[in-house]
Amino acid sequence: MTTITIANAGRHDGQEVTIRGWLYNLRESGKLLFPIFRDGTGIIQGVCSLKESPDAFNALKGLTQESSVIVTGKIRAEQRAPGGYEIGITGIQVVQKVPEATPFPIQLKEHGVDFLLDQRHLWIRTPRQAAILRIRAQAVKSARDFMDAQGYTLTDAPMFTPAACEGTTTLFEVNYIDDQKAFLTQSGQLYIEATAMALGKVYTFGPTFRAEKSKTRRHLTEFWMLEPEAAYAGLDDMMELGEGLVSAIVQGVVKHRSRELETLKRDVKKLENIKAPFPRITYEEAVAVLQKNGNPTKFGDDFGGDEETVISRSFDRPVMVHHYPSAIKAFYMQPDAQRPDLALSFDMLAPEGYGEIIGGSQRIHDFDLLVQRLKQNNLPEEAFQWYLDLRRYGSVPHAGFGLGLERTVAWICGTEHIREVIPFPRMLYRVYP
RNA sequence: UCCCCGGUAGCUCAAUGGUAGAGCAUUCGGCUGUUAACCGAAGGGUUGCUAGUUCGAAUCUAGCCCGGGGAGCCA
Known part of the structure; x- marks a missing residue:
C-alpha cells in the first residue's frame, strides 16, 4: 500500500492508497459519511458507506474533530468533492480519538483574535x-x-x-x-x-x-x-x-x-x-x-x-x-x-x-x-x-x-x-x- | 506612556433600566452525495472585578483588571 500526501493525491487517481493525518471535519448523512482529512499538505474529502465498509463506518461515525487517523481507500476524481478528488474509504485506524469532553476548540468558523492567539x-x-x-x-x-x-x-x-x-x-x-x-x-x-x-x-x-x-x-x-x-x-x-x-x-x-x-x-x-x-x-x-x-x-x-x-x-x-x-x-x-x-x-x-x-x-x-x-x-x-x-x-x-x-x-x-x-x-x- | 474601542454559555454574537437569548460546539435521535451539510431534542451563565445610583443593573456612574487598534519608536 502506497502512503501518499494529500497534496499529491491527484497523481494517484484510481489507486488504493494510505493517508496519515487528522480528521478536519465530519458530515454525516445517515448511512453515508463525508469526513474531510488533513495531513499538513492539504485537505481531501472522504466517503464512507455503511453498506460497503461497515467496520470503517462504525470507527468513523461520531469521531471528533482533529482525531488522528490512518485512512486507506481509493483516490478518484469527483466533481462534487472540494479540490476535485476524494478518497473512497475502505479502512480506517484511529490513532487517537479526541475525547468528547474536551473537543478541539477551533471550529470551522470565525473566531476572535484573543482566543486564537491563546490557542496558537x-x-x-x-x-x-x-x-x-x-x-x-x-x-x-x-x-x-x-x-x-x-x-x-x-x-x-x-x-x-x-x-x-x-x-x-x-x-x-x-x-x-x-x-x-x-x-x-x-x-x-x-x-x-x-x-x-x-x-x-x-x-x-x-x-x-x-x-x-x-x-x-x-x-x-x-x-x-x-x-x-x-x-x-x-x-x-x-x-x-x-x-x-x-x-x-x-x-x-x-x-x-x-x-x-x-x-x-x-x-x-x-x-x-x-x-x-x-x-x-x-x-x-x-x-x-x-x-x-x-x-x-x-x-x-x-x-x-x-x-x-x-x-x-x-x-x-x-x-x-x-x-x-x-x-x-x-x-x-x-x-x-x-x-x-x-x-x-x-x-x-x-x-x-x-x-x-x-x-x-x-x-x-x-x-x-x-x-x-x-x-x-x-x-x-x-x-x-x-x-x-x-x-x-x-x-x-x-x-x-x-x-x-x-x-x-x-x-x-x-x-x-x-x-x-x-x-x-x-x-x-x-x-x- | 498617551488616545480610541471592547469584555454576556466552550466559541461567535444578540439583549440599552423590567423573567439572560440565538447559532456553532458537546450529548441523544433522524437522514445514501454532503459542501462551515441539514432536521428534531437536551445539558450548559456569579454578564471581567469592586463599589455606587435605583424598587429593580448585562444595561447608568466611578475605580481597577484583561484584551484589541493606533500614536510615539521602529523592521
Whole structure:
C-alpha cells in the first residue's frame, strides 16, 4: 500500500492508497459519511458507506474533530468533492480519538483574535495558517538562495550584546554570568560590520528583540531580520541589492507556493508585478508627494504609518525613499558629501499599505566623525571601542540594510497583522503559548 | 506612556433600566452525495472585578483588571 500526501493525491487517481493525518471535519448523512482529512499538505474529502465498509463506518461515525487517523481507500476524481478528488474509504485506524469532553476548540468558523492567539499551538493546524507558514519558509529559502548567489556569506551575530546598537529603542536586559548585565540584540548590524571587514560581503539572519511598547499590526517583540553588509559598498549598491532581494523573495513564493497563495485568496497578479527595478525617490520628493496629497508633513519630519501608506499607494511596486535628514536617522549613518544635512540612507516601503520592510544606509567610516556622533547621542564610548576599532584598522566605506521578514511575508500573504506569519508570535503582554 | 474601542454559555454574537437569548460546539435521535451539510431534542451563565445610583443593573456612574487598534519608536 502506497502512503501518499494529500497534496499529491491527484497523481494517484484510481489507486488504493494510505493517508496519515487528522480528521478536519465530519458530515454525516445517515448511512453515508463525508469526513474531510488533513495531513499538513492539504485537505481531501472522504466517503464512507455503511453498506460497503461497515467496520470503517462504525470507527468513523461520531469521531471528533482533529482525531488522528490512518485512512486507506481509493483516490478518484469527483466533481462534487472540494479540490476535485476524494478518497473512497475502505479502512480506517484511529490513532487517537479526541475525547468528547474536551473537543478541539477551533471550529470551522470565525473566531476572535484573543482566543486564537491563546490557542496558537492549535490554530496553526488550520489550512490558512499552515499555508502562511509554508510561504514564510519559502521566503526564507528564496532570500538565502539569493544572498548566497550574490556572493554574500552568512555570519551569525550574537543574541547577547553588551550595549545598544542604536541607543534609542528599549532593550531587554538579562542577567549574564556573575552579575554582569547583558541585553538581547535589537540588530546584528554592528557585528556584521565587523565580519564584512573580515569577509567582504556578509549577512546575518536571525531573531531580534525590541522591548518597545508598540501595539500595532506591524510590530512584534521578537522578529526575524535579514541584514546584509558589504565593504566598499555605498547607498546605491544597497538599493540595488534590496530590490533584487525582495524581487527574489516574492518571485520565489509565486513560483513555488502558488497553492498556498490560492488558499489565502491572494491576488497573485499584484505579486507577479513585483520585479526589479523599483522606483526610487528622495526624501524631499516624498515630502512633496505627501503635500500634494494634503498631508501636513514638512521637511525634517519623519514619516509615520499614515505617511508611508500615502507614499506607497502612489506606486504598484515597493518604493525606495532615500536621503533622509540625518537628524531623524541613526547615529552611524554617513552624511551625503554634497548635502551634509542628509544621510546616505534609504527605506523600502511595501505597497498596499504595508509600509517599511527595509531600512538601510551607508555607514560612517571616519573615526573622528563616528566618535563625534556617539557623543552627540550620549552613547557610552567604552562599550563601542571594538566598533571604533573597525575605523582604526583599515576603515573603508561600507553599507547595509535590514529586511523585516514578518513584514515582508505579511505583505506577500496579504494578512491583516504580522502576528499570523510567525509560528509563535511574541508581542506586548503576550508570551503564551 | 498617551488616545480610541471592547469584555454576556466552550466559541461567535444578540439583549440599552423590567423573567439572560440565538447559532456553532458537546450529548441523544433522524437522514445514501454532503459542501462551515441539514432536521428534531437536551445539558450548559456569579454578564471581567469592586463599589455606587435605583424598587429593580448585562444595561447608568466611578475605580481597577484583561484584551484589541493606533500614536510615539521602529523592521
